[in-house]
Amino acid sequence: MRLRFLAPVLTFAAIAAIMWYALFNLNPKEIPSEMISKPLPEFDLAAVPDYGPALATADLASGKITLLNVFASWCVACLAEHPFFMDLKRQNLVDIYGLNYKDTPDAAAQWLSRHGNPYMRTGMDIKGRVGIDLGVYGVPETFVISADGKILDKIIGPVSKDIFDTRIRPFLQGTGS
Amino acid sequence: MLRLGALGCIIGLLVTFSAQAVFVENQLDDTALEARARHISEGIRCLVCQNQSILDSNADLAKDLRKIVRERIQLGESDDQVRSFLVTRYGDWVLLDPPFKLRTVFLWFGPLFIFLGGGIAVFFFMRGRSQNRLDDQPEKLTASEKAELDKLLHPDESGRAS
Structure with missing residues (x-):
């Protein structure tokens, strides 16, 4: 009972600990995807000129785990992850498909010629409708797609080596849920 | 103006x-x-x-x-x-007005729980305080203590008497 005076201090410490955790570990800008473990929506898109072949839903049920990367030439954060995707392509670790989001064909083609093309196929979602069907709300976003074309996970923001190792590699090794 | x-x-x-x-x-x-x-x-x-x-x-x-x-x-x-x-x-x-579901129970009732929790805490705190006040009633001095206190408080009077 002598330690009763500590009650407010402990209460404060508990609240502070929760807020500290939330401040550094939770990102309010990251809205959990509603599409996880759902099949991909139907789409059939033309390729970025000269960066084909074109991209349709059926192409993503490829029999192995693949990535679907949403990118745009106007997106600054895409530049940050692009060299890493080029690395992935060089190492041939996983097939990456590119969904060009709300861009113009010329700008997209120019961007790919300048920064390299890590994609097996590209599709242009000029009006952004496929993006909305996928629940995309910002670029870049990267979907992990199962062998039968279901969405396994979504990474919001640029993919780095760390994120790849913690969130994508487990799927590739077959240990992901 | x-x-x-x-x-x-x-x-x-x-x-x-x-x-x-x-x-x-x-x-x-x-x-x-x-x-x-x-x-x-x-x-x-x-x-x-x-x-x-x-x-x-x-x-x-x-x-x-x-x-x-x-x-x-x-x-x-x-x-x-x-x-x-x-x-x-x-x-x-x-949805700006989230639906009432199992997943959103805390969202809807959390503030109420926190309010009630706070109310209970305040209730016990206040009760503890008023009980402390009862306990704090000063004990009566014994006769010898009272005599000693008198002596300390009024040394002159005792001096004059002797």
């Missing part, structure tokens, strides 16, 4: 106008449908600028979503169907 009044009027007008500003691109011709579209849009949270509805957000995505809402209404869908179209893609998160 007059100038200040005029300035006040102008600011007042600006505020009222800006409050009415909504982003309308392609309004529906049917005013009843347009009203429904706006009513739905008002309740859909913009994913880019989080605490605004898509009706008063100027984000590109909000624009697209408003367009989709209008399209769906024109296709003859009910308000709930339009909402569920968005919820299947973006989750309950897009």
